Amino acid sequence: MNTVNTPFGFDVLTNENRPARHDNHYQRCLSSLRGLFSDEAAYEAELAKADPVVYEVYEIRRPEIAGELPHGLSVVHPGQVGTEFYMTKGHYHAVRDTAEVYYCLKGRGLMLMENEAGVWAAEEFRPGRLVYVPPGWAHRSVNLSLDEDLVTLFVYPGHAGHDYGAIEERGFRKLVMHNDGSSAIVDNPAWK
Numbered sequence: 001m002n003t004v005n006t007p008f009g010f011d012v013l014t015n016e017n018r019p020a021r022h023d024n025h026y027q028r029c030l031s032s033l034r035g036l037f038s039d040e041a042a043y044e045a046e047l048a049k050a051d052p053v054v055y056e057v058y059e060i061r062r063p064e065i066a067g068e069l070p071h072g073l074s075v076v077h078p079g080q081v082g083t084e085f086y087m088t089k090g091h092y093h094a095v096r097d098t099a100e101v102y103y104c105l106k107g108r109g110l111m112l113m114e115n116e117a118g119v120w121a122a123e124e125f126r127p128g129r130l131v132y133v134p135p136g137w138a139h140r141s142v143n144l145s146l147d148e149d150l151v152t153l154f155v156y157p158g159h160a161g162h163d164y165g166a167i168e169e170r171g172f173r174k175l176v177m178h179n180d181g182s183s184a185i186v187d188n189p190a191w192k
């Protein structure tokens with residue numbers, strides 16, 4: 001992590017859908033996402049064939065304090081499990097009153113959001129479009145393309161932290177499904 005308090009700049013997107021610099025890179029393979037997709041039989045069938053990378057993240061890490069702004073690139077690959085599009089796990093920030101900005105560089109998709117009052121929202125991702133995730137909203141990126149990566153730049157407050165547990169337990173209220181060449185946002189029957 002670059003903890004030095006010195007300005008820096010870099011090309012955020014190279015030809016390989018990765019930033020010119022990063023401190024950490026992680027990949028989420030299908031095998032690490034058990035329980036995420038609604039069609040469990042389709043998930044097991046896909047996994048029996050292969051263990052593809054569903055999404056990956058390049059982080060420019062910063063100290064986990066309020067004044068800092070960690071940022072990075074999220075790349076959700078194209079694909080589906082059953083008819084549900086590839087997506088990120090999704091999370092709340094551990095410190096609920098922290099927001100996040102996402103800016104779409106490539107591809108097309110949705111930011112699916114919901115808050116603890118049970119209200120949900122979806123905002124479109126396409127190149128040049130910014131999505132603002134207000135404090136208190138869980139967020140999940142969904143790739144609506146079956147042949148192109150969804151590449152977004154994110155920036156969030158250093159002290160935000162990540163809470164995956166609430167979403168792992170409850171799921172999101174809505175699922176984003178591939179439907180006849182298009183997409184449909186439907187109720188999640190397993191949502192608690």
Ligand code: PAN
Pocket residue numbers: 057072074088089090091100139140141154156160162
């Ligand atoms: C992003 C996300 C990234 C991966 O950095 O962490 O897109 O999604 P999951 O964390 O849900 O797997 C962010 O929102 N940070 O706060």
Ligand code: ZN
Pocket residue numbers: 091092093100139156
């Ligand atoms: Zn976040």
